[in-house]
Amino acid sequence: MAETKELVLLNCWASPYGMRCRIALAEKRVEYEHKDENLMEKSPLLLQSNPVHKKIPVLVHGGKPVCESLVIVQYVDEAWPDRAPLLPADAYGRAQARFWADFVDKKIFECGTKLWMLKKEAQGEAKKEFTEGLKLLEGELGEKKYFGGDTFGFVDVALVPLMAWFRTYESFGSFSAETEAPKLVAWGKRCMERESVAMSLPDPGKVYEFVCFMRKMFGLG
Amino acid sequence: MAAAEGIEVKLIGAWPSPFVLRARIALNLKGVEYEFLQEKFGEKSELLLRANPVYKKIPVLLHHGKPICESMIIVEYVDEAWPAAGRAILPADPYERALHRFWASYIDDKLNPSGAALSKTQTEEAKVEAAGQVIAGLKLLEEAFGRLSKGKGFFGGDDIGYVDIALGCFLGWLKVMEKTSGVKFIDEEKMPLLAGWAERFCAHEAVKAVMPEPERLEAFARKRAASAKAPPANQNTF
Numbered sequence: 001m002a003e004t005k006e007l008v009l010l011n012c013w014a015s016p017y018g019m020r021c022r023i024a025l026a027e028k029r030v031e032y033e034h035k036d037e038n039l040m041e042k043s044p045l046l047l048q049s050n051p052v053h054k055k056i057p058v059l060v061h062g063g064k065p066v067c068e069s070l071v072i073v074q075y076v077d078e079a080w081p082d083r084a085p086l087l088p089a090d091a092y093g094r095a096q097a098r099f100w101a102d103f104v105d106k107k108i109f110e111c112g113t114k115l116w117m118l119k120k121e122a123q124g125e126a127k128k129e130f131t132e133g134l135k136l137l138e139g140e141l142g143e144k145k146y147f148g149g150d151t152f153g154f155v156d157v158a159l160v161p162l163m164a165w166f167r168t169y170e171s172f173g174s175f176s177a178e179t180e181a182p183k184l185v186a187w188g189k190r191c192m193e194r195e196s197v198a199m200s201l202p203d204p205g206k207v208y209e210f211v212c213f214m215r216k217m218f219g220l221g
Numbered sequence: 222m223a224a225a226e227g228i229e230v231k232l233i234g235a236w237p238s239p240f241v242l243r244a245r246i247a248l249n250l251k252g253v254e255y256e257f258l259q260e261k262f263g264e265k266s267e268l269l270l271r272a273n274p275v276y277k278k279i280p281v282l283l284h285h286g287k288p289i290c291e292s293m294i295i296v297e298y299v300d301e302a303w304p305a306a307g308r309a310i311l312p313a314d315p316y317e318r319a320l321h322r323f324w325a326s327y328i329d330d331k332l333n334p335s336g337a338a339l340s341k342t343q344t345e346e347a348k349v350e351a352a353g354q355v356i357a358g359l360k361l362l363e364e365a366f367g368r369l370s371k372g373k374g375f376f377g378g379d380d381i382g383y384v385d386i387a388l389g390c391f392l393g394w395l396k397v398m399e400k401t402s403g404v405k406f407i408d409e410e411k412m413p414l415l416a417g418w419a420e421r422f423c424a425h426e427a428v429k430a431v432m433p434e435p436e437r438l439e440a441f442a443r444k445r446a447a448s449a450k451a452p453p454a455n456q457n458t459f
Contacts, residue, residue: 052361066316075316099294
């Protein structure tokens with residue numbers, strides 16, 4: 001059903017949200033065209049496909065756009081249900097997975113953005129929220145191989161782009177991931193052994209350079 | 222009736238909360254019997270703190286003692302845990318589901334915060350700007366209604382669905398805001414689809430028994446403002 005239609009991912013290489021979509025598509029071994037957007041000059045296709053937010057990532061499937069990374073990941077999971085399920089089969093497990101993926105959005109990536117966008121003096125609250133968020137996630141992971149248990153799942157996909165961004169957050173937030181969240185660092189290394197993750201995450205050094213450049217542009221020095 | 226022996230469903234909440242209302246509507250749509258545990262204002266129960274240690278907020282659904290948190294996650298859980306009961310809250314088609322999830326996200330990430338911002342404005346100028354933001358957001362939903370309803374009466378088509386619940390829960394508070402701000406948010410001439418939908422939603426079997434009357438919400442808001450000296454907001458904490 002989903003096979004024959006054209007699939008395009010509008011993305012920006014550094015976006016953790018875009019990385020989620022790439023990982024999900026790779027897990028499903030689905031072929032697609034990857035279009036890197038210049039966010040300073042958004043393409044007509046992007047503006048047409050996401051008129052509400054004008055943001056990446058957008059997955060365009062047979063000309064029909066899907067927006068918002070976790071919506072895209074769930075769509076990919078449901079459009080290719082016959083392989084690599086990202087959500088568990090039981091309703092309660094699915095609710096828990098959605099809860100933690102939403103938590104990752106609010107407490108990790110939204111917070112993380114504040115760490116590099118705000119001046120040092122304004123960061124205090126964000127840093128506290130971020131490091132507390134890391135600890136809660138470690139509690140949720142426990143001794144499991146992945147957040148999905150033995151299977152790499154929805155929460156893993158939602159969180160693993162952190163591995164490309166940890167260095168940046170550490171640097172601007174003045175903390176050490178290894179000290180604050182050693183279990184997550186170990187989990188991240190396990191995830192990186194998966195081809196889908198390794199091929200979708202850029203070099204953390206490049207992300208850091210990119211953010212330094214963005215900060216200069218925003219006059220954050 | 223979907224309640225069977227051994228099924229134990231409780232909802233921790235408070236009657237003014239639009240987020241709690243979402244969960245109640247979903248349970249009603251599925252005909253699920255549940256015990257409503259009303260939180261005391263200004264005080265969080267031990268049960269709530271245990272059931273939702275991460276956010277300490279209502280609503281929390283307890284099914285066989287296992288907690289589910291975050292209102293739209295609860296709605297989706299209710300849809301999946303009672304698949305044969307009532308009618309499906311989310312459509313079957315993956316693309317349609319993605320559209321519903323997108324608009325529910327929009328309502329929570331953009332529309333509701335713009336409403337909360339409006340309720341906090343202090344100057345006339347700020348109020349006008351904030352009201353403009355809310356109306357702009359509702360206009361997008363007016364357009365989305367056309368696409369999602371496919372000419373039927375609800376975002377979910379023939380009956381209430383995921384986006385109806387996500388948006389409709391705020392209608393009571395919207396009426397209160399219209400009164401206090403003097404701004405008409407869902408104007409029949411400018412937003413005819415939403416205006417018609419709002420009436421149908423509030424009159425629906427699954428909604429009318431649990432949706433608080435605007436007068437009652439207004440009295441509650443006045444009482445809170447008087448005691449806290451802060452403007453009331455659509456929060457799910459009390």
